Amino acid sequence: MQHVDMGLPFLANNWLFFLIIFTIYLTCKFVYKHKSLLGNLKTYFNKSTPLLNSNDGDHSHSFNSQETMPHINYIHHIPFLINISKNHNYSKSLLLETAITRSKDYFNLMNSRRSIRFFSSKPVPPLEVMENIIKTAGTSPSGAHCQPWTFVLISNPRIKKEVRNIVEMEEEINYKKRMGEKWVEDLKFARTNWIKEYLETAPYLIIVFKQVYGYQNNNEGMVEKTPFYYQEMSVCIACGILISAIHNAGMVTLTSTPLNSNNKLKRLLNRPDNEKAILILPVGYPAKDATVPNIKRKKLSDIMVHID
Numbered sequence: 001m002q003h004v005d006m007g008l009p010f011l012a013n014n015w016l017f018f019l020i021i022f023t024i025y026l027t028c029k030f031v032y033k034h035k036s037l038l039g040n041l042k043t044y045f046n047k048s049t050p051l052l053n054s055n056d057g058d059h060s061h062s063f064n065s066q067e068t069m070p071h072i073n074y075i076h077h078i079p080f081l082i083n084i085s086k087n088h089n090y091s092k093s094l095l096l097e098t099a100i101t102r103s104k105d106y107f108n109l110m111n112s113r114r115s116i117r118f119f120s121s122k123p124v125p126p127l128e129v130m131e132n133i134i135k136t137a138g139t140s141p142s143g144a145h146c147q148p149w150t151f152v153l154i155s156n157p158r159i160k161k162e163v164r165n166i167v168e169m170e171e172e173i174n175y176k177k178r179m180g181e182k183w184v185e186d187l188k189f190a191r192t193n194w195i196k197e198y199l200e201t202a203p204y205l206i207i208v209f210k211q212v213y214g215y216q217n218n219n220e221g222m223v224e225k226t227p228f229y230y231q232e233m234s235v236c237i238a239c240g241i242l243i244s245a246i247h248n249a250g251m252v253t254l255t256s257t258p259l260n261s262n263n264k265l266k267r268l269l270n271r272p273d274n275e276k277a278i279l280i281l282p283v284g285y286p287a288k289d290a291t292v293p294n295i296k297r298k299k300l301s302d303i304m305v306h307i308d
């Protein structure tokens with residue numbers, strides 16, 4: 001009772017002081033909790049990306065800005081789950097016991113990968129396998145988590161034939177005019193030319209598109225462009241993961257670059273303005289008589305510099 005008697009007059013005399021302290025505390029708490037939201041709102045309103053006009057691209061594709069534009073939404077941070085699965089456990093003891101074996105095994109697996117230019121048309125890998133490997137590519141890191149990629153999976157024989165026609169027509173010009181003598185000479189070891197039979201024999205083609213920018217809805221509900229960061233690098237990393245997933249699933253592929261075929265491929269596959277074709281990957285199984293150039297890879301000492 002004595003405490004209450006002593007405390008009440010003190011509180012009554014200083015209530016304004018306590019109210020100010022409490023208000024400052026609440027404001028700080030609010031700003032700290034919502035600082036990324038406030039920052040994002042500021043960037044959003046200051047942003048000068050132009051609105052798309054009605055001729056600017058094909059907007060028939062659905063762009064879910066809520067899902068694809070995390071940088072304009074408040075994202076909670078959650079604990080990183082260390083025991084993800086039976087096969088992948090970050091706990092220290094397991095890592096120490098198995099890291100060497102697993103890293104060696106993975107090296108041996110990936111060291112057996114080769115670029116294959118002769119495909120068997122059968123058997124056809126199940127669609128589920130193809131979906132799994134593309135899902136795996138989609139786990140790739142990307143600049144500001146923009147995920148600037150589209151993987152167009154083609155199994156339709158007519159479309160594969162059209163892709164082949166486009167690529168062969170451009171590649172003939174590439175080999176004869178655009179690439180120049182040195183480049184053509186440097187490719188001789190691979191015995192490649194503009195004839196790309198594999199674009200029809202492989203059961204699947206994956207054409208990888210990079211998204212140069214994204215789309216989002218602005219406050220007036222109109223679609224506008226939004227920048228994507230490090231798109232090329234992000235898509236290349238995703239392609240590396242895709243190639244390793246293809247190999248891991250027991251299939252083969254060829255990293256092929258559709259130089260100058262982008263516009264025709266985009267038209268054929270009805271891709272929007274923000275996309276650019278960067279790779280064509282035939283995917284399937286090797287032909288029985290498939291051959292590969294007998295090339296060697298650089299040694300560790302040639303590719304690694306250790307600064308201890």
Ligand SMILES: Cc1cc2nc3c(=O)[nH]c(=O)nc-3n(C[C@H](O)[C@H](O)[C@H](O)COP(=O)(O)O)c2cc1C
Nearest residue numbers: 113114115116117190192254255256257258292295
């Ligand atoms: C970016 C890139 C572009 C490539 N473009 C082609 C191509 O257009 N045609 C082709 O036959 N091979 C192409 N290749 C495959 C390389 O020739 C092949 O990776 C290299 O010879 C090493 O052989 P390996 O993949 O069997 O280890 C390309 C590879 C990369 C990484």
